[in-house]
Amino acid sequence: MYNFYSKEExxxxxxxxxxxxxxxxxxxxxxxxxxxxxxxxKKALELIKSYEAEPATVGYQPRGASFPFPSAVCISINDGxxxxxxxxxxxxxxxxxxxxxxxxxxxxxxxxDTCRTWGIGRLSPKDQELIAAxxxxxxxxxxxxxxxxxxxxxGAAAERTAKEYGFQTVKELGGHGVGRKIHDKPFxxxxxxxxxxxxxxxxxxxxxxxIINEGSWKMKNGGDGYLYVTADGKKSAQFEETVLITxxxxxxxTKL
Numbered sequence: 541m542y543n544f545y546s547k548e549e550x551x552x553x554x555x556x557x558x559x560x561x562x563x564x565x566x567x568x569x570x571x572x573x574x575x576x577x578x579x580x581x582k583k584a585l586e587l588i589k590s591y592e593a594e595p596a597t598v599g600y601q602p603r604g605a606s607f608p609f610p611s612a613v614c615i616s617i618n619d620g621x622x623x624x625x626x627x628x629x630x631x632x633x634x635x636x637x638x639x640x641x642x643x644x645x646x647x648x649x650x651x652x653d654t655c656r657t658w659g660i661g662r663l664s665p666k667d668q669e670l671i672a673a674x675x676x677x678x679x680x681x682x683x684x685x686x687x688x689x690x691x692x693x694x695g696a697a698a699e700r701t702a703k704e705y706g707f708q709t710v711k712e713l714g715g716h717g718v719g720r721k722i723h724d725k726p727f728x729x730x731x732x733x734x735x736x737x738x739x740x741x742x743x744x745x746x747x748x749x750x751i752i753n754e755g756s757w758k759m760k761n762g763g764d765g766y767l768y769v770t771a772d773g774k775k776s777a778q779f780e781e782t783v784l785i786t787x788x789x790x791x792x793x794t795k796l
Contacts, residue, residue: 543720544743549650550784553719553745556647557654557782557793559591564656564794567613567641573661575633577615580641581626584613588645596644596651596722606765614642614655616767621751621759621776622713623766635661638671640778644722653718653747654794655780666754667775673705674752674777681730681750682783685790690737695729698750708757709750710776713768718782719745731757742787749780 545553563584570583588595595612602609609625616624617631617639633639642655657671677698684697699709709730717724726738730750740746753759755774762769770776784791 542725542741542744543717545719545745549719552648552650553652553782553784554793556593556645556650556652558796559593559647560643560645560652560654561794561796563587563591563643563645564641564654568656568658571633571639571641571658571660573633573635577626577629577631577633580615581611581613581629584626584643588612588643593645593647596646600722602723609766612643616640616642616776618775619770619773620762621710621753621768621770622778623768624762625764625766633660636663636667637661638663638667638775638777640776642778642780650720651718651722652782652794653722653780654782655749655778657777657779669705670707670752670754670775670777673702673707675779677701677709677750677752678748678779678781682748682781682790682792685740685746685748685783685785687740687742687785687787689740691726691728691740692732692734692737694740694748695734695736696732699731702750702752707752707754709752710759711757712759713751715746715748715750715780717744718747740785742785744785745793746783746785747780748783749778751776751778
């Protein structure tokens with residue numbers, strides 16, 4: 541069963557999405573060369589509270605995890621793909637780092653989810669292209685989220701766009717429903733031929749979040765219990781939006 545939302549709930553999700561986008565913009569201004577990752581987590585927590593929301597990932601323990609996630613923001617750097625713990629992390633941001641920040645907030649009982657990748661300091665042309673391509677991959681994946689299409693159509697659009705730039709989409713991770721739960725049905729693959737064929741229906745709220753890698757799409761455990769990194773050590777980038785499916789197409793809730 542999928543979750544669908546009342547007009548009142550959709551209004552809350554829209555407002556929550558706007559607040560999350562403002563949190564991300566403020567956090568982007570904070571992150572620079574010399575910033576300590578642990579301080580990014582503290583700042584994210586401060587911002588989330590200032591926008592009258594809750595940090596949804598703090599204390600969240602997904603199936604298979606050996607301990608609850610401690611951080612308000614997942615910070616994944618360079619070869620980090622996703623789910624990096626930022627709490628008490630002493631790593632210092634360097635010029636040339638590719639930093640992905642993923643935040644889920646709970647606003648008035650409902651969840652919204654977004655990720656941004658930022659290039660810090662002086663980037664190589666290849667890293668600039670990776671980040672720009674990641675943005676386009678997500679935008680094209682969202683455009684495929686039309687009533688009557690399937691989640692496989694979203695994945696196919698993501699993979700096709702990534703390959704046009706010579707990059708690969710991560711296959712082990714994907715998007716998901718969001719709203720009443722942090723992770724809800726349906727699962728949204730980031731490649732074609734995944735075997736997932738759930739129909740996209742008006743009223744769904746989806747977190748669309750393809751991840752692209754500079755090299756191989758394969759990943760491995762990053763060692764902190766949550767972080768995944770690229771198997772070949774090359775860089776990764778991601779953008780994620782919470783999207784409402786309307787009769788006229790996808791409406792991005794996490795953009796102003």
